[in-house]
Amino acid sequence: MMQRRTFLASFAATLAPRLTWADIGAPAFVAAGKRGEAYFLHGLSATGASLFQIALPGRGHAAAAHPTRAEAVAFARRPGTFALVIDCATGETRHRLSPPEGLQFNGHGAYSADGSLLMTSEVVAEGSEGRIGLWDTARYTRLTDWPSHGIGPHEIRRLADGRLAVANGGIQTDPVDRAKLNVPDMRPNLTLLSTDGALLDQVDLPDLHQNSIRHLALQGDSIAFAMQWEGDPAVPVPQLGLWTPGSAPILCPPKEAEAFTMKGYAGSIAATADRILITSPKGGALMIFDADGAPVATHLRADLCGAATASGAFTVTDGGGAVWAADDMGLTPLASDETQWDNHLVALT
Numbered sequence: 001m002m003q004r005r006t007f008l009a010s011f012a013a014t015l016a017p018r019l020t021w022a023d024i025g026a027p028a029f030v031a032a033g034k035r036g037e038a039y040f041l042h043g044l045s046a047t048g049a050s051l052f053q054i055a056l057p058g059r060g061h062a063a064a065a066h067p068t069r070a071e072a073v074a075f076a077r078r079p080g081t082f083a084l085v086i087d088c089a090t091g092e093t094r095h096r097l098s099p100p101e102g103l104q105f106n107g108h109g110a111y112s113a114d115g116s117l118l119m120t121s122e123v124v125a126e127g128s129e130g131r132i133g134l135w136d137t138a139r140y141t142r143l144t145d146w147p148s149h150g151i152g153p154h155e156i157r158r159l160a161d162g163r164l165a166v167a168n169g170g171i172q173t174d175p176v177d178r179a180k181l182n183v184p185d186m187r188p189n190l191t192l193l194s195t196d197g198a199l200l201d202q203v204d205l206p207d208l209h210q211n212s213i214r215h216l217a218l219q220g221d222s223i224a225f226a227m228q229w230e231g232d233p234a235v236p237v238p239q240l241g242l243w244t245p246g247s248a249p250i251l252c253p254p255k256e257a258e259a260f261t262m263k264g265y266a267g268s269i270a271a272t273a274d275r276i277l278i279t280s281p282k283g284g285a286l287m288i289f290d291a292d293g294a295p296v297a298t299h300l301r302a303d304l305c306g307a308a309t310a311s312g313a314f315t316v317t318d319g320g321g322a323v324w325a326a327d328d329m330g331l332t333p334l335a336s337d338e339t340q341w342d343n344h345l346v347a348l349t
Contacts, residue, residue: 018069019089021348025051028310030072030088030346031317032060033339040339041074043088046310048323048335054091057082062155062344064109064118066137073097073118075107083109083120085140095140099133102126103145104175108155111137112162119164121153125175128152130168132197146197150189151182157216157223162195165223169212171230183230188213190225192245201245208251211237217271219291221245224276229264239266240278242293252293261285261298267305267343270314277314277326281305281343286316288328297328306345317341 021027027043034040039056041063059077066072070088083105085095099105099122109120120133122145130148135141150168157165170188172181189204190213205211210231217224222244229237236259240252254261262280269278275296279286281303288297301324306317314326319340325332 018071018087020068021065021070021088024070024089027051027088028348029308029315030063030065030348031306031344032056032063032074032342034059034342035339041072041086041088042339044323044335044345046315048315050335050337050339052088052091054086054088056084060342061107062109063346064111065346065348067111067113067115069115073109075105075109075120077107081105097135097140100142100145103131103133105133106130106152106154110156110158110164112158113160117143119156119158121148121156121166123152123173128172130166132156132164132166132193146193149191149193149199149202151187152212154213155215157218159218159221163200164193164195165216165218166191166193167213167216167225169214169228170209171212180230183210186210186212186230188227190223190243190249203243203249205241205249205251208237211239213241215266215269217269217276219271219273219276224269224271225249226266226269226278228266233264236260237264239264239280240269240276240287240289240293242276250293252289252295254287254295254298258287258295258298262287268307268316268345270307270309270347272309272312272314275314275328277307277316279304279307279316281319286326286331288314288326297330299326299331301331305343306341308345308347310347310349315345317345 028046029044040053043051083097106121118135122131130153132146134143152169170186192201211227215226238251238253243249263283265282266278303319322336323334
């Protein structure tokens, strides 16, 4: 009898009206962070104030925010086997997602425009072949998965028309300790999938095949991508690229005097209508480029990584607990506490 009652209560909960983001204070962003030895998912206002914090069982990486419901999926640091569907109004973990046997989550996910579908970046544990998992968000049941058409997919972004951009990082990793196994012959690519998973377009970087494509930002139908260099650290390479499907990718080097500022590593990327921003926790810097990829400004700050936009402006976070507004002129402090912000800041819009 108790099992039946528990089931009925759970079923009724799935039918109950869900609160919207506006109902819980209209957070602008979600971000994972650490305070002391505890890990949390936070909802942040546009000014960097924490509107809620929800405990996580381990270090989070990125999150995906439902387009309407006050609900987010927190992904484990890659490669991981948990993704928590969190009711951000109550703090309740509604579902704990696990990929099918032999697969691992790879840090990122994206919702369909209507929120009925969640797509997750995944790898086959042995070999790091990429998959895109599909989940029905009514009860977060697994539907199927698609090939990502590459090795090690990381960030995925849904375009306005429903197509899916995939950053296949190209790196095969050990499923236990994340050791990189194929750096000499890695092959990153950018892939565009249709709304039913068909391969529409794909480009790679034959002249810089050790520049792992990791993170994505959208400017309409154009895709800005951030890279992490796995080659000779004495060789300066761009960490930003631009791709309009149907054409060749464009690499965007910084100013010559700043060629090594990022130390070959872009941790996050964000874009407005006329600017693109990349961050480097290793370099302690962010760089701003115009929409064509020309360098505009460089600002220094230790351990900067999280980056997102709200209302056409950039917000960035650092591992020291600070939240900043960023523009061509510099960094302006918004908020600060003892939270060590993790790699990513995710906008709700």
